[in-house]
Amino acid sequence: MGSELEKWVLMVTARTPTNIAVIKYWGKRDETLILPINDSISVTLDPSHLCTTTTVSVSPTFDHDRMWLNGKEISLQGGRFQSCLREIRARAQDVEDEKKGIKIKKEDWQKLHLHIASYNNFPTAAGLASSAAGLACLVFSLAKLMNLKEDNSQLSAIARQGSGSACRSLYGGFVKWDMGKEDNGSDSLAVQLADEKHWDELVIIIAVVSARQKETSSTSGMRDTVVTSALIEHRAKEVVPKRIVQMEDAIQKRDFPSFARLACTDSNQFHAVCLDTYPPIFYMNDTSHRIISCVEKWNRAEETPQVAYTFDAGPNAVMIARDRKTAALLLQRLLYNFPPQSDTDLDSYIIGDKSILQDAGIKNMKDVEALAPPPEIKDNISTQRSKGDVSYFICTRPGGGPVVLSDESLALLDPLTGLPK
């Protein structure tokens, strides 16, 4: 960097997936460093349907760090952002862009300011782990901008300090967050168990459930659980360690029945310890319960699991079908039980990979109305087809990890001004 005020803007754009835990993270042993009380395992979701895109830029013309989320400027003052920025700047290296004639020495990063723009390709408020993808993308893109030598696993330990589950978004496929042993958190990081191609039959359908009540934030919720639940310690110390071993094995062997059983029981147990918290925390609602009943009834009728379900800190259901054929049958069942409201068109009710809808033989609303009750509920007269309980469904699959987008047209910041496009 020359001594005169130069006008250049250097930037990097990256895309990072969101992830869904199948063995749940709930409870911290260190609130500041975000160190968990147990290991967790997640599936990375295909970024073409659920991801965060972030552009980070640096310029000698920037006079303070700024960030925009979905086009709106937000504060970077929070401790978690500050932790990530501090940790990354501390590891920054020399950067040279010969084409643009830019040279940044590693010590310069402490003085240079950043502009960051981030965008989720899904509703931020829908409870779909937007902070996980967001923090992971922030860390990943800054690491590229500042030429860090750390690998993704080491970067995950930085992302973890922004948002615990963000560390699992540094890899695609199947990811384990090792809780680690060190007090400084250096060994609390993500490792990839298998990439997304290892088990590529799986199909994921997410039901975005309409919520009536504001939810307890996961940060305060898990703090309350650790302090008040009489069951959480037993879960963390006795139950989860065994399930982690079993889940790693199920993923390795692509053993769907074990995978499903573990994912469902661990989701249920996470919600059980929430209920055992005082005052109790309810994330699932009656619609969530009905989705579980629908899946359980079918699984029982088939005598082997067809679909796994898991719920994070909200009422949305993430369902994992064993293959495409099963996913089509699942979608039929979901549309039978939760048809869209009359003023909703099918195209906005089923989003993501719409080819599943074709596999299910559903082309329009008439096909939805004509759906027959699935055989496993034929004797059950009480089944209700209630409209409006689900806002929409997202069809997706396990996906890949973070990538740099080299196409400058995808950047969220203007390459000349460093301000949002």
Place this chain on the structure above:
Amino acid sequence: MGSELEKWVLMVTARTPTNIAVIKYWGKRDETLILPINDSISVTLDPSHLCTTTTVSVSPTFDHDRMWLNGKEISLQGGRFQSCLREIRARAQDVEDEKKGIKIKKEDWQKLHLHIASYNNFPTAAGLASSAAGLACLVFSLAKLMNLKEDNSQLSAIARQGSGSACRSLYGGFVKWDMGKEDNGSDSLAVQLADEKHWDELVIIIAVVSARQKETSSTSGMRDTVVTSALIEHRAKEVVPKRIVQMEDAIQKRDFPSFARLACTDSNQFHAVCLDTYPPIFYMNDTSHRIISCVEKWNRAEETPQVAYTFDAGPNAVMIARDRKTAALLLQRLLYNFPPQSDTDLDSYIIGDKSILQDAGIKNMKDVEALAPPPEIKDNISTQRSKGDVSYFICTRPGGGPVVLSDESLALLDPLTGLPK
């Protein structure tokens, strides 16, 4: 008993209360004898609002055992009825009714047949522990008819074999079911901790919640929990024993904050282990959750518990208010949040001890509509006043144990024919 066929009918009528556990029974170590995996503690509810009345009769003219529940004949062939009848007949004594000139020797009871009529003064299907009151009343009235020497605690061990929680209905006030240690169940019985006068400020309001789904029976539910939950053993062995000691102490000292905290957390933990069962069991629904939120918000605002809540194997809320004044304030809050449907009259919406309604200053539907939001939710715009989520409320209090009704006009069987009146 003479050798000729005599026409006499001898009968006893008794009334037995229902009870609500404040430290929950969930899980058996012996399915046949109904031996629990932990102690439990209950409050007996005032029989003037919730009770079973049973008339048992014997006559040489009866040719088999018969039973009528709420006027409809039901089968006595179930193993649980048979256990109770066998255990009671085995302990039957000589009976003499000088006025009627009847003599029954104890060995005769094995040959004589019984007619039994039972009636609940509350809806059987409403999930209000009708089987507990029913089995307790069956055992108590038969014990009186057959002149058993056993005290109520020993009788409770028989009632237990009919329906576990029935054993706690043999006493009024505050009752502990000691799980016992013996394999034959002889020491698994109820003891009275304190009678209903010991803590007579308490007022109980029950919300009978409209349910959309059929519930899992508690018998199969607790079996599934014992087999599949990874948390139930820890609850039964580590958590409940401590809570039992604390709850006995809270009752002894009339320490409402401790009582409320223990009752609420134990109810929540029971529902947590149901959720940790595979497939998961949901007894509470969104309305139950909203009732909990309403109570918790108020308790937090007052900085000390005003009301405890507890839920059995269904969505109904049993709320225990610290005194009458608090109960009136609670009823205002409940009616604000859950007003009756427009076609419901207040008189059938609030049943039981209607004087609480007067204390709350509510005389008619206009008063309900005019209720202001309680101060603790003033800033919360999202509050909904949803009609129809609660079917009705029952106002009651802790009450007394079983009694014999000597007034023959209260008998449910005709004293000449031994058939339902």
